[in-house]
Amino acid sequence: QLQRDLMPRHVAVIMDGNRRWSRMKGLPVGSGYEAGARAFRRVVELCGEWGIKVLTVFAFSSDNWLRPKVETDFLMALFERGLRDELKRFVRENIRVSLIGDSTKLPNRLQLLLADAVETTQSNSGLHLIIAANYSGKNDLVQACQRIALKVKDDQIEPEDINELSIERELETNCTDFPNPDLLIRTSGELRLSNFLLWQLAYTELYFAESLWPDFGEEEFLEALCSFQQRQRRYGRNT
Numbered sequence: 001q002l003q004r005d006l007m008p009r010h011v012a013v014i015m016d017g018n019r020r021w022s023r024m025k026g027l028p029v030g031s032g033y034e035a036g037a038r039a040f041r042r043v044v045e046l047c048g049e050w051g052i053k054v055l056t057v058f059a060f061s062s063d064n065w066l067r068p069k070v071e072t073d074f075l076m077a078l079f080e081r082g083l084r085d086e087l088k089r090f091v092r093e094n095i096r097v098s099l100i101g102d103s104t105k106l107p108n109r110l111q112l113l114l115a116d117a118v119e120t121t122q123s124n125s126g127l128h129l130i131i132a133a134n135y136s137g138k139n140d141l142v143q144a145c146q147r148i149a150l151k152v153k154d155d156q157i158e159p160e161d162i163n164e165l166s167i168e169r170e171l172e173t174n175c176t177d178f179p180n181p182d183l184l185i186r187t188s189g190e191l192r193l194s195n196f197l198l199w200q201l202a203y204t205e206l207y208f209a210e211s212l213w214p215d216f217g218e219e220e221f222l223e224a225l226c227s228f229q230q231r232q233r234r235y236g237r238n239t
């Protein structure tokens with residue numbers, strides 16, 4: 001019963017539950033992250049198949065640095081390996097890659113790979129994949145305020161001219177025509193935003209799945225899309 005003309009344009013995903021998945025299977029933590037990477041690739045494919053325009057994934061939050069170094073090192077190496085393997089596919093499938101978050105804290109080789117992926121795919125017109133790496137929703141708002149304050153200081157704008165659009169234009173998600181997700185999916189039963197996109201989620205339909213991210217497959221993803229299509233979005237109006 002999924003209707004192609006009622007698809008969300010922009011889907012955001014918090015890919016949570018990878019370590020619990022490995023623990024439940026008695027496997028090392030790394031296998032949970034690797035299973036998560038496979039689930040990520042599956043969802044990228046599905047977004048392409050269903051004509052979703054923008055997919056933003058929370059790949060690593062600024063809080064994730066607090067994890068044991070062996071884990072963050074593994075994750076960084078996994079991102080690098082995954083990107084190296086996927087870049088050719090992204091180009092072939094006309095996927096555009098953008099990056100939000102403070103990438104300067106990532107390992108240099110990964111920074112170079114990400115910059116190369118962004119540059120190589122910037123004119124692609126297929127699915128726009130926005131990778132939130134070391135991203136903080138609050139920091140996104142802080143840097144937007146700093147940019148606006150600079151424009152006021154340089155007499156480019158007056159304080160009273162600042163409106164929602166002025167802020168939206170300075171957010172890191174200004175790389176897409178659809179900065180505000182229509183649907184947010186968070187897996188593993190956690191019911192929180194974890195400092196992901198904050199401003200952008202103002203009217204987003206929130207969907208929480210019990211599945212751990214590695215188990216979030218085609219059936220689970222289509223279920224989330226179905227749920228989205230069944231919700232009547234009122235944007236504050238009463239009908």
Ligand SMILES: CC(C)CCOP(=O)(O)OP(=O)(O)O
Pocket residue numbers: 015016017018019020021058059060061064075188
């Ligand atoms: C880095 C991030 C995508 C990992 C998300 O899964 P997770 O490590 O938070 O897994 P747990 O919530 O099960 O600990």
Ligand SMILES: [Mg+2]
Pocket residue numbers: 016017018
């Ligand atoms: Mg988690």
